Amino acid sequence: MDNPYVCFDDMIAARRAEASRSILVQVQSETSLPDLYNYCCKFGNIKMLHYYSCGQNNFILIEFSETESVKAVLEFGTHLETEPVIPVRSPLLWFRTNKKKIKNLSRADNVISAGSIPYSSQNLQMPDNEELLRLLRDCETVSDQMMTLYLHSKLNDIGSRLRFLTARQIELMLCGVFPHIQAIPFGSSVNSYGKLGCDLDLSLLLDDITVNNNSRLVFQAKTRLNKRTSVQRQMEVVADLIQLLLPGCSHVRKILQARVPIVKFNQDLTFIECDLSTDNTAAIYMSELLYLLGYIDWRVRxxxxxxxxxxxxxxxxxxxxxxxxxxxxxxxxxxxxxxxxxxxxxSLDFLMKTAGPEDDRVTEDGINCTFLRDLSKLPQxxxxxxxxxxxxxxxxxxxxxxxxxxxxxxxxxxxxxxxxxxxxxxxxxxxxxxxxxxxxxxxxxxxxxxxxxxxxxxxxxxxxxxxxxxxxxxxxxxxxxxxxxxxxxxxxxxxxxxxxxxxxxxxxxxxxxxxxxxxxxxxxxxxxxxxxxxxxxxxxxxxxxxxxxxxxxxxxxxxxxxASSIDTENQDPNSVVISDNASQSKKILLPRRATQLKKKKKLN
The missing domain is CATH 1.10.1410.30 (CCA tRNA nucleotidyltransferase, domain 2)
Incomplete structure (x- = not known):
């Protein structure tokens, strides 16, 4: 079964804290884990190591107990002297071979004994169709099949960690200008309905406008004349920064004319396709609502x-x-x-009626996103x-x-x-x-x-x-x-x-x-x-x-x-009428060429 209910805000805060204490290291193979563990212990206490692979690439995500350990890693890290690189410091690194002559350990010597190193290994992708069908055939009942499908498809712990680390990379890129910026995942990555390999939707929440009547020191700032134009320009700049500076980010596409301007890109080191928008708080609250509904009854997801x-x-x-x-x-x-x-x-209206003052949420655009967030207060x-x-x-x-x-x-x-x-x-x-x-x-x-x-x-x-x-x-x-x-x-x-x-x-x-x-x-x-x-x-x-x-x-x-009524009388020669029932019918326009071919076929 799923983990006990944790409110959405607390879950997001906990995942962001994990990301701030984590680094991602590319290694030669899984056998590099003991060497990497021993090397990184000098930066601080290691809470957990998470290994995953994709194709020929192997990675270990290290979570430290303190964020200071990550800062120490970034200070001690280095760049290659042999290549003209942009000297970006990020929590995405790789572990190179030790230059010192040491005896190579056999794979048997590198086996992780139980309890010696906090270690886990998980898949990033769903089982293929053949494996999934085998799992379904081995179940006892149809209900068991549904649970098996769910448990083998849902986004796992390493998948969530990598998504929040990807968001952390965006935050670190922009925190110089916006010290309190947040890149908040929404959609399937956090609403509890995400499957392995799902896309990552991110919303950039810039710093709130600070109003302190007791302060005589006022920030110099540029004026924003048109909100949509300003957002489009900001996203264009962010897209360029991602393309030019961030390790692992590729295939950056700007979709700025959409109702919500977005930037799409791939993070090749975490194997995630990302959609980045800004101030999309309504989408975050929508994710929170779906997350809440998924915990009300275990059968929902x-x-x-x-x-x-x-x-x-x-x-x-x-x-x-x-x-x-x-x-x-x-x-x-x-x-x-x-x-x-x-x-x-x-119903959502019932959740709104039972909400308390602490549940009040209204977006900048005036969208009411108030609903009960504490399930312990939900009447049965x-x-x-x-x-x-x-x-x-x-x-x-x-x-x-x-x-x-x-x-x-x-x-x-x-x-x-x-x-x-x-x-x-x-x-x-x-x-x-x-x-x-x-x-x-x-x-x-x-x-x-x-x-x-x-x-x-x-x-x-x-x-x-x-x-x-x-x-x-x-x-x-x-x-x-x-x-x-x-x-x-x-x-x-x-x-x-x-x-x-x-x-x-x-x-x-x-x-x-x-x-x-x-x-x-x-x-x-x-x-x-x-x-x-x-x-x-x-x-x-x-x-x-x-x-x-x-x-x-x-x-x-x-x-x-x-199931689908087809009316051939009194219709446009270039259309076929398909209806859901006898009283409702709609025309689907078809190419004239198709109609001509039909007539020609009859003549022949």
């Missing part, structure tokens, strides 16, 4: 990790570049909303939901396979649906802190339909019996059946061919020929069955599971409910 993994496997989120598909953040909010409907998590629900992880996963697929995205918006603030503020938006998830914003503004109608379709497919694959399914002789079972590597029934293959087409110019293209071909027969009970476009319905879904949709709390999924 395993369910979030499983849903994210499933979404990647079915290629709902399987793209490194922004586009019209759903993001992990949006998926997390969907899981949280579902758990609110299951009476497992409270009268009736507790005791469903297993597997049961909750099944309910999640059921819930969103029938969700009315066409007319309803998701609000974790209220814990219930509301009418969409923007009816034209394919999906609307209200930003919990900036309530006028739509988290899924990037999504189009095709991707919204795909979410429901894949949820239906998962629900049929992950049947009622799978909840209580235990280990057997099947090669893959439970969660492993949801992977894209498994052979799917004909109906699912049709959907895969129709909607998982290659990307072109960042957009998924629908194959017009396949839209108008007769589809597969009803060969598999419980799966979506497609008929020709002239049929009364475009698909059916058979299930005995009851649905807790917003409009009817105990209604069965209709046997004639359309």
């Amino acid at each position: 395993p369910l979030v990790f499983t849903v994210r993994w499933w979404a990647k496997e079915v290629m709902l989120t399987n793209s490194p570049h922004p586009g019209h598909w759903i993001t992990n953040f949006s998926l997390t909010l969907l899981v949280i909303f579902f758990l609110q409907r299951e009476n497992i998590l409270p 629900p009268e009736q507790k939901n005791s469903k297993s992880l597997a049961e909750l996963l099944l309910r999640f697929f059921e819930f969103y396979s029938t969700f009315d995205f066409a007319t309803k918006a998701v609000s974790i603030n209220l814990g219930t649906t509301i009418n969409k503020p923007e009816p034209v938006a394919p999906m609307f998830i209200i930003n919990p802190l900036e309530r006028l914003l739509n988290v899924t503004k990037n999504m189009n109608f095709e991707e919204t339909a795909r979410l429901r379709i894949e949820a239906k497919n998962a629900l049929s694959e992950f049947s009622v019996n799978a909840v209580h399914e235990t280990f057997n002789d099947k090669k893959n079972w439970g969660l492993a059946d949801l992977t894209r590597n498994q052979k799917k029934p004909p109906s699912e293959q049709y959907f895969s061919g129709l909607l998982k087409t290659p990307l072109k110019n960042g957009k998924r293209l629908v194959r017009v020929e396949e839209l108008f071909n007769n589809t597969v027969e009803n060969e598999v009970n419980g799966h979506i069955t497609l008929k020709s476009p002239s049929s009364e319905t475009s698909g059916t879904f058979n299930s005995e599971i009851t649905s807790e949709s917003e409009d009817s709390s105990n209604s069965k999924i209709s046997d004639t409910e359309s």
Whole structure:
């Protein structure tokens, strides 16, 4: 299980303190550890050594007991005489071979005996798919599979330490001008939903404007005329400093015209991709909210990790570049909303009502980020939901396979649906802190339909019996059946061919020929069955599971409910109409060339 709850601010403070007492040393191999330990002991007491490797590169992160030890290391460190380097002093170093003639120790002599040196070794990356499937097959139940997936995917201690050390490197670069500057991680690195190898989001918090009416000494300072222009210029300068001065930093990119100007770069020594912004306090508070919700119930994070993994496997989120598909953040909010409907998590409005004066938080832009931060003061629900992880996963697929995205918006603030503020938006998830914003503004109608379709497919694959399914002789079972590597029934293959087409110019293209071909027969009970476009319905879904949709709390999924209705009458010759239900339809524009090819094919 996870560690006991520590409030977000205390966790951030503890991690920043660890980083201030740490150095990162590149070594030849793991056998260098005893020599490095003995050498660094003269700078102060060593609290812990953390070894990791990536490819042919080996590193040891050393945490001292005092920050003075790090200062001593930086004073005693040296630069190479053989290369014209920029003489930067940073906590990122490498351990060169001793010039003195000494007898080489064998590997057997270098074995760390238990308790002799405080030492740990952890991986930076997730297990590969083959190893992960093996771990899932060896589990006893589906719930065990979900916990195994979570425990082997979540960001570990060394991953967190390296992210805060990367932030520390940025702080040290700028602390001469801003003595109290803070580079605060936010997002997946700190919200407790981060996985191994996740990106690092950083927000630079500059010094507060000091106002002391009793002081007659006033700092000379430049005037900031336009905030956005000033921020863009500052980030441009910071990007140049990172590129020119900081060891290990490469591939610096400036994205200054975004709503929040950012600088992207890679830290090659900690193997982390970073996004740096400034004064993004709302994002930090959003991370705190997700962190808090993850600790309210132990089932929250395993369910979030499983849903994210499933979404990647079915290629709902399987793209490194922004586009019209759903993001992990949006998926997390969907899981949280579902758990609110299951009476497992409270609404944000409830957390705001139970907040005390010490919880007041308002950003510089006036965004109210006040909510209860002490979980010991959170009232417990009268009736507790005791469903297993597997049961909750099944309910999640059921819930969103029938969700009315066409007319309803998701609000974790209220814990219930509301009418969409923007009816034209394919999906609307209200930003919990900036309530006028739509988290899924990037999504189009095709991707919204795909979410429901894949949820239906998962629900049929992950049947009622799978909840209580235990280990057997099947090669893959439970969660492993949801992977894209498994052979799917004909109906699912049709959907895969129709909607998982290659990307072109960042957009998924629908194959017009396949839209108008007769589809597969009803060969598999419980799966979506497609008929020709002239049929009364475009698909059916058979299930005995009851649905807790917003409009009817105990209604069965209709046997004639359309998974994706296709209307070919009275439409633009260059478009195909795809709808989530009979009453809502949207046009997806297709290239005229595709339509011409279809006509030509008919003539032939």
